[in-house]
Amino acid sequence: MNILHLTTEYPPHIWGGMGRSVPRLxxxxxxxxxxxxxxVYEYLQNRQQVEIEFRQHCRIVRVPSLDLSLLQAHLDFSGFDIINCHIFFFAPLLQQLGLPxxxxxxxxxxxxxxxRGVTPSAxxxxxxxxQKQLVEMAAHLVVCSEAERQHVxxxxxxxxxxxxxxNGYEVEAGRKMNQRSFARPLxxxxxxxxxxxxKGIDILLGAYALLLKERPEVQLTIVGxxxxxxxxxxxxxxxxxxxxSxxxxxxxxxxxxxxxxxxxxxxxxxxxxxxxxxxxxxxxVLEGFATGIPVVASNIGGPAEIISHQWTGWLFQNADVQDLKNSLMEVLDCPPRQLEAITRNAQQALLQHYDWKSVATQTLQVYSVLLRTPVLPS
Structure with a gap:
């Protein structure tokens, strides 16, 4: 297939999960x-001209705007078998193109x-x-979890x-998965x-404050x-x-x-x-699985589908500070052998269900339904 992906994030400019998932897909x-x-529509960058490069056998076209005449000088949109859009900023362009x-x-x-509790601005x-326009125009939608399907x-x-x-994790080309020992106290x-x-940082802080009353030695690091x-x-x-405090x-x-x-x-x-x-x-969550660190997550959305409670990680009641504190206590008190088994189970689940080759095949099968052509094994 000749595939076109539309995104606003691509290395080296990454802001969230899309900037990691789309390049790997x-x-x-x-x-x-x-x-x-x-x-790649780099609306947050001060780009002045179109730049074309090749990364991992993909042709990357970085543009300063979505002006159709500018884009058509570099892309023959009708020549693609499939267009896969990943963000709503492309809705006006796709309406102009009129392609599935x-x-x-x-x-x-x-x-x-x-x-987020945010009142919508203009x-x-x-x-x-x-986004509503994009959903209404799309020939097919893809979501990353069953929970998100229900939300849509x-x-x-x-x-x-x-x-x-x-989404997947780059098992083969990514960083080596870490089998860790839990000999020292957590x-x-x-x-x-x-x-x-x-992202619930306030919930974590609330649980941490409660935890310190019983475990004053526990430390918290925030990266982000x-x-x-x-x-x-x-x-x-x-x-x-x-x-x-x-x-x-x-x-x-x-x-x-x-x-x-x-x-x-x-x-x-x-x-x-x-x-x-x-x-x-x-x-x-997949990143945590790969690095061998025990994961404690809210029982919502994707995490609730990725994690099997007390088998590959721990789930706590969404937005419940006390339940998060209790879950953290459970992990901190967990015997080393059980921690080793749970993190090993998590890595096995990662290998079985979230390899990018498998994810790419599933996505290609969605495309094939629209094209009515089978996807041959790679």
Whole structure:
């Protein structure tokens, strides 16, 4: 197939899960023998001209705008078998083109704002309208979890057919999975993610404050940022709003793009906490599985489907500070052999269900339904 992907994130510019998932999906499709082009609209970069490069056998076309005449000078849209859009900013372009396309819904704008407790601004309303337009135009939708399928059906009841295809983890080309020993007592908690309300950092801070009353030796490190303001100030205000006594107790690294440094942080910590209140998939859970760190996550969305409670990780009641504290206590008190078994189960699940080759094949099968052509084994 000749495939075109539409995205606003592609290395080296990554802001969230899309910037990690889309490149790996594209590379896996290219490795399977397909011709892959990626149109990257870098609206957050001060780009002045079109730039074309090749990465992992994919043609990457970076553009400063979505002006149709500009794009047509570099792309023959009618020559693609499949167009796979990953974000709503392309709605006006796709309406102009009038070609069938697949829309991978990575989150629902209206639900995201609701979970964050944010009153929609004019820009938010515009984004919500573009997403609605995109859903209505799409020939087929792809979501990353069954929970997100249900959300899409609730918010867009007249949508096109929906397929569930998870994200993956780059097992073969990625960092080596770590089999760790749990001989020393556990005491280092870790959060990794963007600074946005739906990531539940306030819930983690509340649980940490409760935990310190019984386990004063426990430490918490937060890795992340992209809050839209000074990230350190954002975190300080968040801590003050939850429990000012935590100021000075929480270690903050800032945003990390260095995967080797992030690996070191995973290895140096004992429990990864994913307290999100809205998480369509949860790439961070797979990252935790791969690095061998026990994972404690909210029982919502993707994490609830990825994690089997007390088999591959732990789930706690969404937004329940006390239940998160209790779950953390359970992990900290867990016998070493049980921790080793659970993290080993998690890595086996990762290998069995979330390999990018398998994810790419599932996505190609969605395309084949639209094209009515079978996908041959790669």
């Amino acid at each position: 594209c590379a896996a499709q290219a490795r399977a023998g397909h011709q892959v082009t990626v149109l 396309f697949v829309y991978t819904v990575r989150s629902i704008e209206a639900l995201d704002l609701k979970k 820009d938010h309303l515009k984004n919500m309208d573009m 059906q609730a918010y867009f009841p007249d949508s096109a057919p929906i397929s569930v295809v998870p 005491k280092k908690l870790l959060f990794v993610g963007r600074f946005t309300e739906r 940022g992209n809050s839209g303001m000074n990230d350190r100030l954002f975190l300080s205000k968040l801590i003050e709003g939850v429990d000012a 935590l100021l000075g107790r929480v270690q903050y690294t800032g945003w990390l793009d260095d995967e080797q440094r992030l690996d070191e942080i995973y290895r140096d910590h004992d429990v990864l906490v994913v307290p999100s209140t809205y998480e369509p998939f949860g790439n961070i």
